[in-house]
Amino acid sequence: MVRLSLAMAWLLCSLAPSLAAEPFRIGLILPMSGPFAGSIGRQVDNGLRLYLQRNGHEVAGRKIEIIVRDDAGQADATRRHAQELVTSGRVDMLAGFGLTPTALAAAPVATRAQVPMIVMAAATSIITEQSPFVLRTSFTMAQNVTPLAEWAARNNLRRVVTLVSDYGPGQDAEKAFAKGLESAGGSVLGSLRAPLASPAFGPYLQRAKDLAPDAIFLFVPNGQGADLMKSVAERGFAEAGIKVIATGDVVDDLTLDDMGDPVLGMITSHHYSAAHPSPENAAYREAFMKAYGVRPNLMAIGGYDGMHLVFEALRATGGEGSGAALVEAMKGKAWMSPRGPISIDPQTRDIVQNVYIRKVERRDGALWNVEFETAPSVRDPGKTPSAAAAQ
Numbered sequence: 001m002v003r004l005s006l007a008m009a010w011l012l013c014s015l016a017p018s019l020a021a022e023p024f025r026i027g028l029i030l031p032m033s034g035p036f037a038g039s040i041g042r043q044v045d046n047g048l049r050l051y052l053q054r055n056g057h058e059v060a061g062r063k064i065e066i067i068v069r070d071d072a073g074q075a076d077a078t079r080r081h082a083q084e085l086v087t088s089g090r091v092d093m094l095a096g097f098g099l100t101p102t103a104l105a106a107a108p109v110a111t112r113a114q115v116p117m118i119v120m121a122a123a124t125s126i127i128t129e130q131s132p133f134v135l136r137t138s139f140t141m142a143q144n145v146t147p148l149a150e151w152a153a154r155n156n157l158r159r160v161v162t163l164v165s166d167y168g169p170g171q172d173a174e175k176a177f178a179k180g181l182e183s184a185g186g187s188v189l190g191s192l193r194a195p196l197a198s199p200a201f202g203p204y205l206q207r208a209k210d211l212a213p214d215a216i217f218l219f220v221p222n223g224q225g226a227d228l229m230k231s232v233a234e235r236g237f238a239e240a241g242i243k244v245i246a247t248g249d250v251v252d253d254l255t256l257d258d259m260g261d262p263v264l265g266m267i268t269s270h271h272y273s274a275a276h277p278s279p280e281n282a283a284y285r286e287a288f289m290k291a292y293g294v295r296p297n298l299m300a301i302g303g304y305d306g307m308h309l310v311f312e313a314l315r316a317t318g319g320e321g322s323g324a325a326l327v328e329a330m331k332g333k334a335w336m337s338p339r340g341p342i343s344i345d346p347q348t349r350d351i352v353q354n355v356y357i358r359k360v361e362r363r364d365g366a367l368w369n370v371e372f373e374t375a376p377s378v379r380d381p382g383k384t385p386s387a388a389a390a391q
Helices: 002-020 037-055 075-086 100-113 125-130 141-154 168-183 202-210 225-234 279-292 300-317 323-330 385-389
Strands: 024-030 062-070 093-096 117-119 134-136 159-165 187-194 215-219 243-247 267-270 334-337 340-344 351-363 366-378
Touching: 024 037, 024 075, 024 300, 037 062, 037 093, 037 279, 037 300, 062 075, 062 300, 075 093, 075 100, 093 100, 093 300, 100 117, 100 125, 100 134, 100 168, 117 300, 125 134, 141 168, 141 215, 141 243, 141 267, 141 351, 141 366, 159 168, 159 202, 168 187, 168 215, 187 202, 202 215, 202 225, 215 225, 300 323, 300 334
Parallel strands: 024 062, 024 093, 093 117, 117 134, 159 187, 159 215, 215 243, 243 267
Antiparallel strands: 267 351, 334 340, 340 351, 351 366
8 A cells, every 4th residue: 555655646746747847828819910910919919929028938837828819800700719729729718809899709718618818909898797707908998088088178178079980999988988078067069980890081070070079089999090190180170179189099109100290289098108107118118119120009018918917827826726716816916017007906807007198299200199197097987886796
């Protein structure tokens, strides 16, 4: 019996290194082709990989292995990739998700497989409500928009027309802006929605201008801002005395410097700017530009911080643990990101972060989103108390 026990102990000891060496596999699903590849897919992927470059590819005895799948922004493809990754791919986690429909498509797969799913880009409030395994390191649209609506009302922009892309985040933006503005004494004169695919902004902008508002509020996803702002300039909003305000997606850092003088002075709100004044961001921006030759944008930071959250969870569980244990380990985590202080709300599993009011300025010959006001520790106002309590 003693001999058998010793043999079993030897066998367990000999297996321990091989078990510890099993990689931690992350299935990364992003639009790596199609219209959202450059501004969303590659930026999230670059941010994630930069974190690994700066912090190593191993944590808690587990080597991090990234398995990339391109969904081209199509929900059906996302669903197929997610299912394949959790079955034959044997991933320990799903991550990425550039657009709301793709995140919604993957959430049931995460639930059935009981694997954590980190949303690094998509921004509709309801996403984290679709599965107890979903967490988010990007942002929500309502979170970013509400401080801008309140700022507009304080600065006598009380009669506003909204123009948004007609899909989940755009609808969230429209509702959050109207609620924030009206609660501060303002009014929405008109709510316009442009199609997400191949939008022609001109007619919508003309309708908005004809209403003679104090301001027009804009939201389009990353990648469409340059075309939108060209149409805004052609319609002469500045000459008509109509202020143009928007979410940070419209003046994305990746394309901002190419937009030129028409966006100078434009006011936006968002959770990240490449110009954010902190030592953490200066080092991050320098490393990102050295590695990839472009500025990091608002999507890259979601990938970067998403990987930080993975590292923290694995440290907390000692590299072990089920999907449910990893989710529990991620709840309530807080750290100093290049964007500022952030945390994961333990009730909603959504991100809590500063939201900044910014102005487009030219500095050293380049355009930057320069922050001048901060709304600290903003939770997603799109979450209802009952929804939060149920999670």
